[in-house]
Amino acid sequence: SGDFVGYSFWLISMALAASTIFFLMEALRMGGKWATSLTVSALVTFIAAFHYMYMREVWVSTGASPTDFRYIDWLLTVPLLMIEFYLILAAITKVSGGIFWRLLIGTLVMLVPGYMGEAGYLNVTVGFVIGMLGWFYILYEIFAGEASKVAAAEATAAVQKSYGLMKWTVTIGWAIYPIGYFLGYLAGGTDQGTLNIVYNLADVLNKIAFGLFIWYAANEDTS
Amino acid sequence: SGDFVGYSFWLISMALAASTIFFLMEALRMGGKWATSLTVSALVTFIAAFHYMYMREVWVSTGASPTDFRYIDWLLTVPLLMIEFYLILAAITKVSGGIFWRLLIGTLVMLVPGYMGEAGYLNVTVGFVIGMLGWFYILYEIFAGEASKVAAAEATAAVQKSYGLMKWTVTIGWAIYPIGYFLGYLAGGTDQGTLNIVYNLADVLNKIAFGLFIWYAANEDTS
Amino acid sequence: SGDFVGYSFWLISMALAASTIFFLMEALRMGGKWATSLTVSALVTFIAAFHYMYMREVWVSTGASPTDFRYIDWLLTVPLLMIEFYLILAAITKVSGGIFWRLLIGTLVMLVPGYMGEAGYLNVTVGFVIGMLGWFYILYEIFAGEASKVAAAEATAAVQKSYGLMKWTVTIGWAIYPIGYFLGYLAGGTDQGTLNIVYNLADVLNKIAFGLFIWYAANEDTS
Numbered sequence: 001s002g003d004f005v006g007y008s009f010w011l012i013s014m015a016l017a018a019s020t021i022f023f024l025m026e027a028l029r030m031g032g033k034w035a036t037s038l039t040v041s042a043l044v045t046f047i048a049a050f051h052y053m054y055m056r057e058v059w060v061s062t063g064a065s066p067t068d069f070r071y072i073d074w075l076l077t078v079p080l081l082m083i084e085f086y087l088i089l090a091a092i093t094k095v096s097g098g099i100f101w102r103l104l105i106g107t108l109v110m111l112v113p114g115y116m117g118e119a120g121y122l123n124v125t126v127g128f129v130i131g132m133l134g135w136f137y138i139l140y141e142i143f144a145g146e147a148s149k150v151a152a153a154e155a156t157a158a159v160q161k162s163y164g165l166m167k168w169t170v171t172i173g174w175a176i177y178p179i180g181y182f183l184g185y186l187a188g189g190t191d192q193g194t195l196n197i198v199y200n201l202a203d204v205l206n207k208i209a210f211g212l213f214i215w216y217a218a219n220e221d222t223s
Numbered sequence: 224s225g226d227f228v229g230y231s232f233w234l235i236s237m238a239l240a241a242s243t244i245f246f247l248m249e250a251l252r253m254g255g256k257w258a259t260s261l262t263v264s265a266l267v268t269f270i271a272a273f274h275y276m277y278m279r280e281v282w283v284s285t286g287a288s289p290t291d292f293r294y295i296d297w298l299l300t301v302p303l304l305m306i307e308f309y310l311i312l313a314a315i316t317k318v319s320g321g322i323f324w325r326l327l328i329g330t331l332v333m334l335v336p337g338y339m340g341e342a343g344y345l346n347v348t349v350g351f352v353i354g355m356l357g358w359f360y361i362l363y364e365i366f367a368g369e370a371s372k373v374a375a376a377e378a379t380a381a382v383q384k385s386y387g388l389m390k391w392t393v394t395i396g397w398a399i400y401p402i403g404y405f406l407g408y409l410a411g412g413t414d415q416g417t418l419n420i421v422y423n424l425a426d427v428l429n430k431i432a433f434g435l436f437i438w439y440a441a442n443e444d445t446s
Numbered sequence: 447s448g449d450f451v452g453y454s455f456w457l458i459s460m461a462l463a464a465s466t467i468f469f470l471m472e473a474l475r476m477g478g479k480w481a482t483s484l485t486v487s488a489l490v491t492f493i494a495a496f497h498y499m500y501m502r503e504v505w506v507s508t509g510a511s512p513t514d515f516r517y518i519d520w521l522l523t524v525p526l527l528m529i530e531f532y533l534i535l536a537a538i539t540k541v542s543g544g545i546f547w548r549l550l551i552g553t554l555v556m557l558v559p560g561y562m563g564e565a566g567y568l569n570v571t572v573g574f575v576i577g578m579l580g581w582f583y584i585l586y587e588i589f590a591g592e593a594s595k596v597a598a599a600e601a602t603a604a605v606q607k608s609y610g611l612m613k614w615t616v617t618i619g620w621a622i623y624p625i626g627y628f629l630g631y632l633a634g635g636t637d638q639g640t641l642n643i644v645y646n647l648a649d650v651l652n653k654i655a656f657g658l659f660i661w662y663a664a665n666e667d668t669s
C-alpha cells in the first residue's frame with residue numbers, strides 16, 4: 001500500500017495492454033498499407049506491456065530498479081519505433097529501406113554502450129558519450145536526412161503533422177532517459193523510486209502517444 | 224542480474240510473440256492464398272515463443288540446457304518451415320504435394336537421429352552423420368529439385384527473391400545447429416551458455432527473418 | 447529429462463494450439479459457409495489443447511493416467527466432430543438436421559457406458575460392449591446412412607474426397623481407443639505410459655488431420 005512506484009508500473013502496463021488492443025482493432029478496421037504501421041505500434045505496446053508487468057514484479061519483490069529488463073525492452077521497441085518513420089512514408093510513397101537501416105544503426109550505437117555503462121562493462125562516462133552520439137545521429141536523420149526530405153516533399157498534410165509530432169517526441173520525450181542516466185551516474189546519484197516513476201510516465205508519451213500520432217495520420221488519410 | 228543466457232531466452236520469446244501478432248495481422252490484411260503462408264509463419268513463431276518461455280524457465284531455474292524442448296520445438300517448426308517452400312509456390316502456380324513430403328522426410332532423417340545421438344540412444348557420431356545426410360537431402364531438394372525448378376520457371380520476381388533468401392537461410396542459418404552439435408559432442412565440448420545464446424540468436428534468422436522473407440514476397444505481390 | 451509420455455502431451459498440446467490458430471485464420475480468410483466448418487475444427491483443437499496441457503500436468507506431477515479428463519474432452523470434442531459431417535454437406539447443399547442428432551446419440555451411447563466401465567460404475571465388459579454398439583451405429587450412419595447418400599449424390603469432388611477421409615478416420619483412427627480399453631481392462635492390463643503415447647498420437651490424426659481434411663475441401667471449393 002502506498003507504493004506509488006509499483007502503482008506506476010501497474011498503471012502503465014494496463015495502459016500499454018489496452019493500447020495494444022486499440023491499435024490492432026484500428027489496423028483491422030483501416031486495412032491497406034496503414035494497417036502495417038498500426039500493427040507495429042501494437043507490437044511496441046504489446047512488448048512493453050509484457051515487460052512492464054515483469055518489471056513491476058521485480059520492483060515489488062526486490063525494490064531494485066529493473067534496469068536490465070528496461071534495456072531488453074528498448075532493444076526490441078526502439079527499432080520498431082524507428083521502422084515507423086519508414087512505414088508512414090512507405091504508406092504514401094516509394095521510399096528506400098536505407099532510412100530504416102541508418103536509424104537502426106543509430107539505435108544500437110545509442111543503446112549498447114548505454115547498457116554497458118550502466119552494467120559496469122564500460123566506463124559510465126564513455127558509455128554515456130557514445131550513446132549520446134547515437135541519439136544525435138538519429139535526430140540528424142529525422143530532422144535533416146532522407147526521411148525528413150521525403151516527408152517535406154511528398155507527404156500529405158496529415159502525415160506531415162504526424163511526422164512532426166514523432167520527430168519532436170524523439171527529441172523531447174527521449175531526452176528523459178539520458179537525463180536520468182546523467183543524474184544517476186554522473187551527477188552524484190538520484191532517488192531510484194522517482195527515476196522509475198519518471199521513466200514510466202515517459203513511456204506514455206514515447207510508446208502510447210507516439211502510436212496515437214501515427215493513428216492520427218492513418219485515420220485522416222483513410223477516411 | 225547479468226544472466227545473458229537467460230536474457231537471450233527472454234528477448235527471443237518476446238520477439239517471437241510480437242512476430243506472431245505481426246504475421247497474423249498481415250495475413251488478415253492481405254487475404255487470398257498469401258494469407259496461408261503468413262499464417263504458417265505465425266504458427267512457427269507462436270510455437271517457438273511458447274517453447275522459449277518454457278526453455279527460459281528451465282535455464283533460469285536449473286542452469287541446464289533445455290535440449291529436449293529444443294528438439295520438440297524443431298519437430299513441430301521445421302516441418303512448418305518446409306511447408307512454406309510449398310506454399311509460396313502454391314500461392315502463384317500449381318505445384319505437386321510431393322515437394323512437401325520429400326522435405327518432410329529429409330526433416331525427420333535430420334532430426335530423429337540427431338536427437339537420439341544427443342540423448343544417448345545412438346552413437347553420437349552415427350547420429351550426426353545420418354542427420355547431416357537428411358539436411359543435405361533438404362538442400363538438394365531446394366537447390367536442384369522440383370521446387371527449385373518451379374521457382375526458376377514460374378515464380379514472380381518477388382517470389383524468386385524470397386525463395387532465394389529462404390534457400391540460403393536453410394544453408395547458412397541452419398548450419399549453426401550441426402556446428403553446435405559437432406563442437407559439443409565431437410570436438411571435446413563447448414560452453415553451454417555460449418551455445419544457447421548462439422542457438423537463440425540463430426532463431427531470429429531461422430524463424431523470424433525467414434517469415435519476413437515470405438512477408439516481403441506477399442507484400443510485393445499483393446500491392 | 448527422458449519422460450517421453452510427458453513430452454508427447456506437451457507436443458500434442460502445442461500442435462493443437464497451433465492448429466487452432468490455423469483453422470481460425472483460414473475461416474476468416476475463406477468466409478461463407480465453409481468458415482463455420484473450419485471454426486468448428488478450431489473449437490475441437492482448442493478444447494483439446496487446453497485438456498492436453500492439463501493432462502500433461504496430471505501426468506508429470508502424479509504419473510497417473512488422466513482418464514477422467516480424456517472423457518471430458520471426448521464428451522465435448524466428439525459431438526463437434528460429428529457436427530462436421532453435417533456442416534461439410536450443409537456448405538454445399540440442403541441437408542436435414544437429423545444427420546447430426548443421430549450421430550450425437552451414437553456418440554453418447556459410445557462414451558457414457560465406456561466411461562462408466564472404466565470408472566467402475568458398470569461392469570467393464572458391459573460398458574465395452576454397449577460402447578462398441580454406439581461406435582458401430584456411427585459407422586453405419588456415415589457409411590450407409592443419410593449422410594453417405596447425400597455425399598455420394600450431391601457433393602463436389604473435393605467434398606467427396608474429404609468425406610471419405612473423414613469416414614475412414616472414424617473407422618481406423620478411432621479404433622485405437624477401444625483397442626486401448628480392451629488391452630487395459632479385458633486382456634490383462636497394459637503399460638500406462640505406452641497407452642498414453644498411443645492415445646496422444648492418435649489425436650494428431652483424429653483431431654488435427656481430421657480438421658485438415660475439411661480444410662482441404664474448403665480450400666479447393668473456394669479457390
Ligand SMILES: CC1=C(/C=C/C(C)=C/C=C/C(C)=C/C=O)C(C)(C)CCC1
Nearest residue numbers: 077114128131132135174177178181206
Ligand atoms: C542517449 C542515451 C541513452 C538514451 C536512451 C533512450 C533514448 C531510450 C529510449 C527508449 C524508448 C523511446 C523506448 C520506447 O519504446 C541511454 C541509453 C539512456 C544512455 C546513453 C545515452
Ligand SMILES: CC1=C(/C=C/C(C)=C/C=C/C(C)=C/C=O)C(C)(C)CCC1
Nearest residue numbers: 300337351354355358397400401404429
Ligand atoms: C544437420 C544436423 C542437425 C541439424 C539441425 C537443424 C538444421 C535444426 C534446425 C532447426 C530450425 C531451423 C528451427 C527453426 O525453427 C542436428 C539435429 C543438430 C544434429 C545432426 C546433424
Ligand SMILES: CC1=C(/C=C/C(C)=C/C=C/C(C)=C/C=O)C(C)(C)CCC1
Nearest residue numbers: 523560574577578581620623624627652
Ligand atoms: C468404442 C469404444 C470406445 C471408443 C471411444 C472413442 C472412439 C473415442 C474417440 C475420441 C475422439 C475421436 C476424440 C477426438 O477428438 C471407448 C469409450 C474407449 C470404450 C468403449 C468402446
